[in-house]
Amino acid sequence: MTAVPPEAAVLLACLLFTLGLAGVLARRNLVFILMALEIMLNAAGLVFVAAGARWGQADGQVLFIVVLTLAAAEVAVGLALVLRIHRQAATLDADAASRLRG
Amino acid sequence: MMLPWLILVPLMGGALAWAVQRAGGTAVRGVALAALAVDLALVLAVWSKALPAAGGWLADFARPWIPSLGIGLHLGLDGLSLVLILLTLVLGILAVGASWTEIGDRVGFFHFNLLWTLGGIVGVFLALDLVLFFLLWELMLVPMFFLIALWGHEDRMRAAIKFFLFTQGGGLLMLVAILALGVLAAPSAGLRRFDYFALIGHAPGGVTGWLLMLGFFLAFAVKLPAVPLHTWLPDAHTEAPTAGSVVLAGLLLKTGAYGLLRFAVPLFPAQSHAFAPVAMALGVAGILYGGMLAFAQDDAKRLVAYTSVSHLGFVLLGIYADNRLALQGVVMQMLAHGLSTGGLFMVVGAVQERLHTRDLDRLGGLWASMPRLSAAGLVLALASLGLPGLGNFVGEFLVLLGSWAAAPAFAAIGALGLVVSVVYALTLVQRTFHGPARAAAADFSFGHLAVMAVMVAGLVWFGLYPQPVFDLAGPSLGAVAGTAAP
């Protein structure tokens, strides 16, 4: 099994991150925004794993697990918020929920 | 040992007054009056037991508080504090009496705020540790904010916020100055880093000294208030309920003057001496500017508020004239202004309570239906214009006499305030009590009349035999004049 070069992994992570960011910026549906956020988190996790493999250290994998936990928690809170917003505003449009406007 | 109780009794009385709110307004007022009466008795007890000690200190209380930072619980009572505390408690009692019928809403919380403000004021007059002083300074500010914001008139929120911002801004400058002074004077002051007596004579020189002095001066000048930092006052006085206006004008302003007398001048004698012409000019400007604006107002409470600016101009002038004549005049002016202006606020407040207007264009001719209220208002207005025989004259004349020795030009211009004061005082009398009767309502009740009688009797006493006050305050003022001499 040939080792994947770390450059390729980082490049893929960058790609994934950009895709995620583009998704956050472009989609108006809150569920899709959450999904895009997940992609961004996973991109970060990929960098951790790749870096851990590159230097042969466990820290990367540890941090990836932390990120995973975090992502799970975040999705739980996020989905709960989305549900509330859906009940109140009857829409999932992120731009409609702009009550924090100054 | 009794000094902390002087502060604690009003605080506890306030808490108790809030607690008995369910029992009704009379119970609350009874508790408030009792607390203040007990406090007054305590002061008299302290005074009677005191031996005239060196420098005029009648009682002292010192305990460590936060020793690692050099902060202590240090309270001290001298003649100057004593007369001001007596004024505080007497005016406090009268203010409770005068707002007997005015406040109907959340009576307990109202008296809680009133008593906590009074407790803070008493504390300010006692504190000799600068950090403690700052703490108590803030303590009197917050309840006062609530008094204005909750029980005030039409535009109360704006006035309350303005009052808070101005005094808080000044307070912050003072806090910075206190901390810097404590740190910079540390080697010389030792462990009691923020103690008044440890700091006195150890002010840093140079630019730092000037900045620190200005920090103190600005905080006190806002409170005093000195032109041009006075603009919170008309709004706050106008919007506050009667008791709030009385405490604001009669007492809160005096804390500014007290701060200048106790801290700003003695801690920074050299800088204060150099600064005196500016401060005196501000005082004279206050006398004339406040008087001019008072005369032009259409709102009775606003008119009285601006007269405070004018009267406190005399105080500022006298403090920086820096000799015993002027300083005794300052003390007398503070007491007499507390009574006369406090009384005028009560009269105007009573008019507002009865007629629901303060607009001078809609008042007039009240003498016909309310001769007792009008006569009280007339006498207080006469005190306000400095009629000899009433306390304000003694204060103003001594201030002018002392200022004449220091700077004749300022005294001569300040004396023009005597003319201006006639214009505004008589305008108030004419537009409220004289003229064709535009409004009518019930006259003063017996209780109100008794409150007025106490005030007028006090003013006549100060006007004809002020010597007891001078004897009491004399030693403390000697210390002020002594330290501030070049």
Add this chain to the structure above:
Amino acid sequence: MGVLAALIPVLPLLGFLMLFLAGARLGARGIAVVGVGSVGIAAGMALGLTAWFLASPVPVEVSAWTWMTVDGFAPRIGFRLDALSLIMVLVVTVIGVLIHLYSAEFMAGDEGYARYFASMNLFVAAMLVLVLAADLLLLYLGWEGVGLCSYLLIGFWYRDPANGRAARKAFIVTRIGDTAFAIGLLLLFTHLDTTDIQALMGRAQGQWPAGAPLAVAAAALLLGGAIGKSAQLPLQTWLPDAMAGPTPVSALIHAATMVTAGIYLIARTHALFDLAPAVRDAVGAIGAATLVLAAFSALSQTDLKRILAYSTISQIGYMVLALGVGAWASAIFHLMTHAFFKALLFLAAGVVIQRLHEEHDIFRMGGLRQRLPLVFWAFLIGASSLAALPLVTAGFYSKDLILWRAWSAGPFGRALWAAGILGTFLTGLYIFRAVFVVFLGPVRTPPRGGIGPAVAVPLVVLSVLALIGGFVETPDFFGGVPALTDFLAPVFPGPPPPGDPGGEAAASIFAALVALAGVFAAYVAYCRRPAMVATILRHPAAEAMRRCWAAGWGFDWLYDRLLVRPLVATARAGRADVIDAGFDALAAFCRQSHAMLSRWQTGQVRWYAAWIGAGTILTVAISVLA
């Protein structure tokens, strides 16, 4: 016995307190008894004191207590009775009780009966403090006290805003003078370390040479106080308006007593004025100018009380003129006789006005000689005394003495004398114009009602005093009784004026002729040929002149334009507090900045995310490239 001197002011003060605190409960009769009685007892005590003082004329000092003691500043509540203050006490209490008695009937039925007597009693108390004070600061207390009572009584009928305006004008204008007085006090204490009048005068003479700048400044400042109170140029404008008060008030305060307080002040501090010759000359000039200008104004008034008001200004001008030439005793002499005849004139005028349904215009009066004979004779006696008709009237002796002393005071004195002579002519003219128009000719408004004893007695007593009051001091050529001057000699030490009986007699005869000429002119113009005045006034220049005089030479107009309006306009324009505008601008700036920054808070999550992304890229780029 001397302690009585301190008690005299206390009685009216007690009367005031009783009326102030319990006025409503006393009933009309009780109010009158307390009001008149307190002054009456004071007058009785003053007369007793006079008898005692004449027996042993030594000044007495009584100290009640030390007002305050601060660093050497120790004014006393102390009284000093000497010849000068005794004369003033007599004038105040005797005329005071007569006018109080008159008021008891005159003011009967007024809703403010108690308030009236309370204010009048307070006035008498304050005036007595003023004249008895041994300390200049206590004198100032009385000085302001009488000003206050004057304010209260001018505005007594408070429902009419015009009365309130007149009252405030009086208080404010006199306060301007009072402030000069107060500054003078500051100066005197600072440099002489006392406010006791006797000590002050002694130290001034000891420390300051004649013409010393400090002495000049102090005298000028005191003079400022005096001209304010005594309604002299340029602070005379308040007195004619002060006639808005009840007529007995005008008689007591604005004719007999308070307005002469300025004379008393200068006489009391004459030592200081002796040290300041320039100021003394100014005093003389002010007196001369005032007496002539006010006489012209009196000539052109149609309101009976305003005629008397301008006449008062003019007569006080004579007293000031006398002070200007150092004739202190003659000033006090004229003060005394003037108090008699002017109080008499006012009281008589008060009856006329009240009987004619508050009619003030003399040209709507007439023919009252038969209808109100007592009043006619009283007014005639007062007018004769005012016009200084020779030998039989009190005014003749006092005015004559002033003119003679002016004549003998060098070239400057001669100029003042000329003004005085012109004034004498005008005085006869204007007051007999009033006599002829009001009491002779056809009845224009019929009077109603009669006169009770409380009004009649004061008129009779004052008539007698206005006739014989001058015999306490007669010139060398007519008896030569210098009783008053001798009596006052301990207060006003100095060499007696050079005697020149022949010259004095000649001057007197000349002055008497001038006065008679004035009366004759009035007779011609207002009795024989009433059309003559109308013919003269048809000329536009004459009419313009008359208007100028009637308006008090336009001083009111000038002050209104020069001071009152600009100040009021400035105050009204700036009443929102321009300084607050600065803080408002600060607040507005904060709010603007807030609005600008808050526009970034769109509330759109994606917008924030985009900014986070952009910010991150920028940060990374900077950290990588830098």
